Amino acid sequence: MDDIVKAALKKWPNVPHCYGWLALDARGDWYMRDERIQHAGPFPQVKGSRINHEKLREFIERNYDHDEDGCWFFQNGPQRVYLQLEAAPWIWRLDQQRLAERRVQSHTGLSTTVDGCWLDEQDRLFLSTPLGLGLVHTVDMLWAAQAVDQGWWTPEPAMFAELLARYRVVLEPIQRGR
Template sequence: MEDWVLRALAKWPDVPALFGWLSLDRRGRWYVRGEPISRPQIIDTIGRNYAADEQGRWYFQNGPQRGYVSCETAPLVLLAQPDGSLRTHNGLLVREPRLACLDEEGSLLIVTEHGPAALDASDLDWALSRLRGVNGAVTEDELQGALDQASGEPTALTLVLSVDADELTLPVKRLDLAAAPAELGYVRDPQPGAAG
């Protein structure tokens, strides 16, 4: 959090939180009451002051007021970089990915040190080039086999990522999108006083 936010919190500690105003789509775009936010300064401010509470509800701390965020898929969206690394939609470099999850539609969720993140749909070719099967590059049959597995089951696939000029291999788990919040510890649509 930025210093101005911390000072405002200290001065006004009991400002009620907002629910249902802010949302994040699967491409990492912010919305306020259904309208896209396009001003770079506002987007940057949200990104620098974006965090999760102890219940896994993500929020933007706007001075003394917390605005909870509804997420279309996950609280973070990953964007592939030209060097093969990943950055979150709010500019954080991923250095400690832990697990990759393949949902029923073939989209990837990756658990990072910053939180659970969905890979931007425009980077699916990037992901396919880094998925590995038993004997190297993933085949269509291996990918279909992984998609056919039950949610929660490990697959035979791995995902190779570039982290600080090294390659890191992550296991790939099959996980339905509806099961992801409970499994990965986040709340898709925060509500007052509840983790659901």
Template sequence: DDEVKSAMKRWPQVAAVFGWLRLDARAQWHLIQRDAPGFDPALHELGEPITSPPIIDFIGRNYESDPEGRWFWQNGPQRVYVDLDTAPLILRVLESTKDSSKRRLVTHTGYLINEIEDPCVDQLGRVFLRCELGPAMIHDLDLAQLNIEIATGDSPMPWLWMWETETHGQQRFPLRIVKDASSHYGFVSRPR
């Protein structure tokens, strides 16, 4: 946002904050009010859901990563680093607007995804991938819309994801199993 860029120029030395904002596995932002009276990390560490559409939209427009793989919201001149429950981006599977037999992926921040790289499955059955905007996880409620088959032959990858889009047509992605998506894709789940 232009207002954010202007604030960054006016106040370039504002300290970053850590542990105040969390993104859960279902793309819900949570505010952790560490300065609230009676704050107890054991009771309040998950935070309160942010439900205001203008605030959610503002966070999404100003959400990015630094070179160390830490994701943050640029809130005016201040960086608010985000605790990630699963991945920096949560993807929804939506029907194509032109052909109902095809699908598209859209980030929780509202951006259409065109490039899929290195898709994987973790030990909990969650599907991760790298896209042009960064590491992402497909929303668990949308997994049933994926066409995943058991790989045949001598493939070291146990599954095959068949994906058809308007942009790329039919694609086939072998799915490897990963133990930890954050280390595999190089993002920091709990920046401090």
């Protein structure tokens, strides 16, 4: 977490949390969901405005975390902005070099190893890592298939809801008292 964010938390410790204004899709893209978009429909059917500003994305990614209940958020200074997740809190990126090192990279740029591998009922490939549960990016499925062919990963069948429960992932946090 950025030092400026830590300082803001100390200076203003009781800022209310924010819900519904930020989302992460299954491709690792961040979306702003203003009040108009929130009323237009649920995420991901109505996504909102994709965040393209590089510095803003990097700030969100450096200050991305989860609480004890499995709800993921972006700590925006003193305000915790809870996210809606389309599929998982991490979107894993793969390439030849990472796979040779037996590593994957998150949509936030963090590198990690793989502990487990599952295919859900929609044939989506999920990986567990020391960082938590994540979905393999759709454009990297060829690399994932090569990892399976090499015997590095052995996908096991799992229901999506069971994976979320096992790894304590909440896709859409609900507003509660602070």
